[in-house]
Amino acid sequence: MLSKLKQAIIDGDEEAAKSFSEKISSEGMDPLEAINGAVIPAARAAGEKFEKGEFFVPNLLLSTDAMKAAINIFTAGMSEKSKEELGKEGTVVIATVEGDIHDIGKNIVALLLEVNGFQVHDLGRDVNSMDIVNRALDVKADIIALSSLMTTSMPSQQDVIDMLKAMKVRDRFLVMIGGGSVTEDWAEEIGADGYTETAEEAVRLAQALMKKGGTG
Ligand code: B12
Known part of the structure; x- marks a missing residue:
């Protein structure tokens, strides 16, 4: 069934994808297993x-x-379960940075963080750097998570960190970055607190960062 769902998604057949997802959900499969598997x-x-x-x-x-x-079908079942857990692990502001409209990977990262107990404020895609900083200050975020899929939008990740420094609030936040074009070296170069290649690792990184230096 997972391979049928995978194929329906690749084919762009929304109706088939819905019906396979509903079937998989009704059979009681762990939603995360379905998301990771298909x-x-x-x-x-x-x-x-x-x-x-x-x-x-x-x-x-x-x-x-x-x-x-x-x-949407898989998360419908998860949201009830995760409500009581929400925010227990920390608060995250996540966005795809300015100049970039790719949001599939960012949405998966946001979803996995949420089901793992983080309170997630998803600001969407092509988000102005100052708006990201302001929202992080507003909600007293612990973590700012920035996604970039293009070499041309990577500098916007740096902008956010530079703004935090200029406003003398860099040490209030843990900044993690990711997305197709991002590398460990880039993370180091711009002074981010961490980078991962996949959404699953992003959850582990967020948990590790909170343990090391949650900002409260
Ligand atoms: C889908 C797609 C699109 C879709 C986007 C739909 C959407 N709503 O997102 C559409 C068709 C709209 C699109 C448009 C464009 N695209 Co496009 N697109 C892609 C494609 C094929 C797949 C991206 C994707 O969704 N991958 C699947 C997800 C699950 O992977 P992911 O995003 O990497 O996320 C994972 C990890 O990176 C990580 N992660 C993601 N975010 C974060 C954040 C944090 C904090 C952490 C820790 C981890 C993390 O977790 C995720 C899950 O494991 C890529 C090619 C590729 N193979 O990557 C090109 C690609 C990214 N696109 C590209 C380009 C150039 C464009 C356009 C400029 C094309 C054009 N000429 O118009 C426009 C962009 C306009 C703009 N201003 O943004 C280039 C970028 C080149 C570069 N390196 O700069 C790529 C690489 C294609 C290519 N080889 O040329 N695109």
Whole structure:
């Protein structure tokens, strides 16, 4: 069933994706197992097809819709369960940085953080750096998580950190960065507190950062 869901997402068949997701949910599979087993691999496969020239933008948009529909079905069951846990682990402000509209990976990171007990303020995509800083100050975030999929938008991750420094509030926040174009070296160069390649590792990083130096 997971492979059928994966294929439906790659094909951009939203109705089939919904029906397989509902079936998987009703059979009682752990939603995270379903997301990791079908949705994330489908996102990767669609991305690879795009890079090889087998897929065009309309294909990707259909895949994205099918992906979002599946994630909505899996998270419907999770939200009730996680409500009482919400915020226990810490507060995160997450965004795709200015100049970048890619949000599939960021949405997965936000979702996994939330189901793992973080209170997540998802500001969306192409978000102005100052807006990110202001919201982090407003909600007294512990962590600022910044996603960037393009080399052209990576400097916006640096902007956020530079603004925190200029406002003399850098030490109030833990900053983690990620997204397709980001590397460990970049994280070091701009003075981020951490980087991971996958959403699952992002949760472990957030937990580790909170243990090391939660800002309260
Ligand atoms: C889907 C896609 C699109 C979709 C986006 C739909 C959406 N709502 O997101 C559409 C078609 C709209 C699109 C548009 C464009 N795209 Co595009 N797109 C992709 C594609 C194929 C897949 C990206 C994706 O979703 N991957 C799947 C997710 C799950 O992976 P992910 O984002 O990397 O996230 C994972 C990790 O990185 C991590 N993670 C993500 N965020 C964070 C944050 C933190 C804090 C942490 C710790 C971890 C973390 O966890 C996630 C899950 O494991 C990539 C190619 C690729 N293979 O990556 C190109 C790609 C990113 N796009 C690219 C480009 C150039 C564009 C356009 C400029 C194209 C154009 N000429 O118009 C526009 C962008 C306009 C803009 N201003 O942003 C280039 C970027 C090149 C570069 N390196 O700079 C790529 C690499 C394609 C290529 N090879 O040329 N794109």
